[in-house]
Amino acid sequence: MKRYAALTAVDSVNLRIPRGTCYALLGPNGAGKTTLSKMIAAVLPRDGGQMEVLGFDPWIEQSEVKARLGVVMQSEVFDEDLDVRRNLEIYGGFFGLRGAAFQKKIQELLKFVQLEGRDDDAVQALSGGMRRRLMIARALLNDPELLVLDEPTTGLDPQVRHAMWGTLRQLKQRGLTILLTTHYMEEAAQLADRVGILFKGKLIAEDAPRNLISEHLPPWVLEFDASGHEETLVALGAETLAERHGDRAFVFHRDEAALRRWVGEKAFGAAVVRSTSLEDVFLKLTGRTLDE
Amino acid sequence: MSDAAPARRAPSKAVRLRAVWYRHWKVYSKFIVANATPAVLEPTFFLLAVGFGLGRYIHREFNGLEYDAYMAPALLAMTSMYTAAFEASYGTFIRLRYQKAYEGMLATPLTRHDIFTGELLWCGSKGLLFSSIVALVLLAFGHLRTPWAVLVPAIGFLNSIVFAGISYLVTSWVKNINHFQFYFTIGLTPLGLLSGLVFPVRELPYGLEYAAYATPLFHTIETFRLVVSGPAHTSVAWAWACPLVLVTMAIVLGALGVRRMKGRLKA
Ligand SMILES: Nc1ncnc2c1ncn2[C@@H]1O[C@H](COP(=O)(O)OP(=O)(O)OP(=O)(O)O)[C@@H](O)[C@H]1O
Numbered sequence: 198m199k200r201y202a203a204l205t206a207v208d209s210v211n212l213r214i215p216r217g218t219c220y221a222l223l224g225p226n227g228a229g230k231t232t233l234s235k236m237i238a239a240v241l242p243r244d245g246g247q248m249e250v251l252g253f254d255p256w257i258e259q260s261e262v263k264a265r266l267g268v269v270m271q272s273e274v275f276d277e278d279l280d281v282r283r284n285l286e287i288y289g290g291f292f293g294l295r296g297a298a299f300q301k302k303i304q305e306l307l308k309f310v311q312l313e314g315r316d317d318d319a320v321q322a323l324s325g326g327m328r329r330r331l332m333i334a335r336a337l338l339n340d341p342e343l344l345v346l347d348e349p350t351t352g353l354d355p356q357v358r359h360a361m362w363g364t365l366r367q368l369k370q371r372g373l374t375i376l377l378t379t380h381y382m383e384e385a386a387q388l389a390d391r392v393g394i395l396f397k398g399k400l401i402a403e404d405a406p407r408n409l410i411s412e413h414l415p416p417w418v419l420e421f422d423a424s425g426h427e428e429t430l431v432a433l434g435a436e437t438l439a440e441r442h443g444d445r446a447f448v449f450h451r452d453e454a455a456l457r458r459w460v461g462e463k464a465f466g467a468a469v470v471r472s473t474s475l476e477d478v479f480l481k482l483t484g485r486t487l488d489e
Numbered sequence: 490m491s492d493a494a495p496a497r498r499a500p501s502k503a504v505r506l507r508a509v510w511y512r513h514w515k516v517y518s519k520f521i522v523a524n525a526t527p528a529v530l531e532p533t534f535f536l537l538a539v540g541f542g543l544g545r546y547i548h549r550e551f552n553g554l555e556y557d558a559y560m561a562p563a564l565l566a567m568t569s570m571y572t573a574a575f576e577a578s579y580g581t582f583i584r585l586r587y588q589k590a591y592e593g594m595l596a597t598p599l600t601r602h603d604i605f606t607g608e609l610l611w612c613g614s615k616g617l618l619f620s621s622i623v624a625l626v627l628l629a630f631g632h633l634r635t636p637w638a639v640l641v642p643a644i645g646f647l648n649s650i651v652f653a654g655i656s657y658l659v660t661s662w663v664k665n666i667n668h669f670q671f672y673f674t675i676g677l678t679p680l681g682l683l684s685g686l687v688f689p690v691r692e693l694p695y696g697l698e699y700a701a702y703a704t705p706l707f708h709t710i711e712t713f714r715l716v717v718s719g720p721a722h723t724s725v726a727w728a729w730a731c732p733l734v735l736v737t738m739a740i741v742l743g744a745l746g747v748r749r750m751k752g753r754l755k756a
């Protein structure tokens with residue numbers, strides 16, 4: 198649990214991440230993702246509750262936990278007074294890393310994140326995507342057992358995001374345990390073995406991405422422009438799960454054909470029939486879209 | 490990259506402090522010449538101005554010395570005070586508020602205590618470096634009168650710890666970087682005058698001399714007088730006690746300052 202004055206930012210969250218798996222925390226702005234990640238990463242103290250990270254209490258044995266963690270924070274925190282390579286050297290120094298093997302490691306990691314040859318550049322001279330990649334490299338300097346990534350792909354263009362996913366998949370294959378927070382349903386679906394939905398500091402649902410969908414919603418959804426179709430929506434609601442969020446109407450059904458038939462019968466505007474996604478689950482559970 | 494992640498152990502406290510210290514050294518030493526030149530030039534010009542200018546109009550002795558010789562120990566104190574005070578106020582505040590440098594450090598095995606203790610030791614080292622440089626200038630002017638002057642760097646170190654600690658207390662409290670101007674203009678500058686920088690404290694009016702005894706800088710200056718000019722040229726008869734006060738203040742104020750900054754970084 199974590200309180201900021203009267204606000205309880207993270208409240209009775211109960212989660213377990215088995216070694217070697219990837220867990221994604223989904224949640225809208227202000228859900229408490231960053232706060233929870235920082236508590237796990239032994240950066241913030243907690244105000245109550247139990248927590249064990251790699252066998253240690255992260256607040257009581259801060260240094261032990263942090264020595265085994267790789268952290269990519271949501272806000273970029275580089276040492277602006279140092280260039281790319283010095284940033285990695287000094288950061289590694291905080292882990293007690295130095296010497297020739299460590300220098301070689303830096304070289305390998307720069308290559309791994311495709312930043313080789315940028316050693317002497319100022320960090321400020323890198324693009325946003327490059328800086329994110331540098332943060333990944335920095336988080337891997339100490340061969341961590343657990344990676345904590347707070348919105349690692351927010352603000353990246355789709356191409357870079359996909360490349361980042363590839364990188365994270367590689368890391369997972371090497372046996373790293375990963376906790377990542379994200380706004381992107383697709384990211385969670387692509388990378389995570391388990392997904393938790395965090396909303397107003399509470400974990401309101403948790404399961405494998407596929408199960409999370411099937412648990413909460415039928416597999417198909419018809420989405421259309423709601424205005425002018427209020428009555429139809431009510432009528433369909435009697436038959437199956439139908440919801441309205443803002444201007445859009447969502448009609449869920451386990452039978453795709455039924456939905457397609459309705460599209461043929463009624464003159465819906467901008468209608469699509471698609472399989473239900475984590476986004477829909479999120480909308481159903483919280484009544485809000487992720488970027489609201 | 491190795492495939493099997495070895496179980497890492499946390500580095501020891503000493504390694505962590507050294508790493509923080511090294512971070513500051515690395516940043517600072519990039520511009521070491523530009524950074525250290527004023528430390529040489531300022532006391533040089535000052536001693537020239539006093540020795541060949543102002544001093545010629547002052548026909549009296551101060552603690553039994555010529556005016557420039559009287560001021561020499563105080564220069565060491567002022568140098569080590571200002572270098573630490575700047576680093577632990579503007580420097581620390583910029584790292585805290587603008588660069589967010591500490592946030593990155595917090596994701597590593599460093600604790601808040603490591604971060605600020607390492608930085609405090611760095612401030613001390615800067616004081617050591619700067620007072621050594623000034624001591625060389627003093628040596629050139631013939632102002633180092635006892636072999637005990639080899640202790641100057643250590644005293645500079647301690648004085649910088651004192652003022653880094655005090656500056657931490659201020660930094661942990663200010664909301665706006667401009668407020669440091671008050672600290673320097675109505676805090677440290679008058680403090681220099683009060684502590685016997687330009688004339689002996691016993692000549693202060695209205696019993697202010699007793700206020701001077703309560704200031705940390707007075708004890709530093711007297712300690713420098715002991716080792717630079719000799720026991721015969723101190724401002725008070727009990728100057729032998731001043732080094733003890735200095736050591737105590739360094740420990741107490743340093744620890745208090747670190748503690749306050751730890752709290753500040755939590756928010
Ligand atoms: N230092 C702080 N002081 C006071 N309140 C805070 C502080 N940090 C976060 N909060 C509050 O705690 C709540 C959770 O914030 P948090 O940053 O963990 O959300 P988040 O899920 O990471 O959001 P985002 O998606 O925007 O990054 C928010 O209501 C936020 O305003």
Ligand SMILES: [Mg+2]
Pocket residue numbers: 230231232271347
């Ligand atoms: Mg966040």
